[in-house]
Amino acid sequence: MFKTGVVVESDKESTYIVTCDSEFYNLVTKDRKTPQIGEIYTGEIYTPGKYFYKLIFFAMGISLITFMIFNILSNNTPVYSVVIDINSSIQFKVDKFNKILKVQPLNNRGADLVKDLELDDKTLDIALTMLLEKAEKLKYLEEFHLKKDTSVGVYMTNHKNALPSLTSFKNKAKQLKITVQINDNGK
Secondary structure (H helix, E strand, C coil): EEEEEEEEECCEEEEECCCCCCCEEEEEEHHEEEEECCEEEEECCCCCHHHHHHHHHHHHHHHHHHHHHHHHHCCCCCEEEEEEECCCCCEEEEEECCCEEEEEEECCCEEEHHCCCCCCCCEEEHHHHHHHHHHHCCCCCCHHHCCCCEEEEEEEECCCCCCCCHHHHHHHHHHCCCCEEECCCCC
């Protein structure tokens, strides 16, 4: 939309005019040549922010992409390790949401124990409970019933937050009449 009026103020980007109806408008300065004050000037209405809004949308897009990449990377990063010893040893790498990222058997019996178990993306509590159930089926727990002073060891390292809830695991161990010893960073 074009307007015509007398120049009141001008710079390289915009020119302020007053029309014969006493209306003030800010117009785009043509070819970046500054008109003189008092001169009659015709131009398109200046809309500030054409580039500013594009810049804001670009910055928001970059921020969103950065946030998503950071979130994806931080969700797939192990925060602490857990080793469980049930006459066989298995190590878990666990993320900040207490979900299992990696399962690594530390001996042959551990490999037999985790074989055919889908423990990835399970919570630590559910994974430990599933291991106890499988150990019972494979009769790995008979030694615990013969020796009353033996306990299942759960060792957590580099754990900085509060101890994750292991109620399902503890209840299953109690049901199987097995003592559980949890060692959190040496405590």
